[in-house]
Amino acid sequence: MSLKDLQAEIDEYIRPFADGYWPPLANLARLTEEVGELARELNHRFGPKTKKRDEADGSVALELGDILFVVGCLANQLGIDLDDAFRRTLEKYRTRDRGRWALKDGEGASRGEGEA
Numbered sequence: 001m002s003l004k005d006l007q008a009e010i011d012e013y014i015r016p017f018a019d020g021y022w023p024p025l026a027n028l029a030r031l032t033e034e035v036g037e038l039a040r041e042l043n044h045r046f047g048p049k050t051k052k053r054d055e056a057d058g059s060v061a062l063e064l065g066d067i068l069f070v071v072g073c074l075a076n077q078l079g080i081d082l083d084d085a086f087r088r089t090l091e092k093y094r095t096r097d098r099g100r101w102a103l104k105d106g107e108g109a110s111r112g113e114g115e116a
Contacts, residue, residue: 003082010072021077038063
């Protein structure tokens with residue numbers, strides 16, 4: 001699924017509701033909450049904080065899905081094409097970080113990484 005498809009599915013889901021999209025700042029708060037839930041789950045799995053005995057296991061995959069949903073909502077309501085935004089962001093990283101980290105054995109500069 002492309003990011004464009006993701007955005008379209010989110011819009012199809014939200015369009016029927018009278019209230020539509022939440023205001024951007026409310027969605028930012030919602031995004032912050034979702035990132036916090038992801039942080040909590042990762043801390044339980046990989047950090048020093050253990051879950052309480054009666055606490056259910058969470059899902060990193062579902063927390064990431066929640067984050068994608070809210071990012072898609074923000075992009076839709078602000079008229080942002082996430083495919084284009086991500087392409088431009090990846091190019092920024094490829095240019096800015098070229099040669100910054102050592103490559104794995106056998107990896108070349110074909111991905112836009114490595115020494116120029």
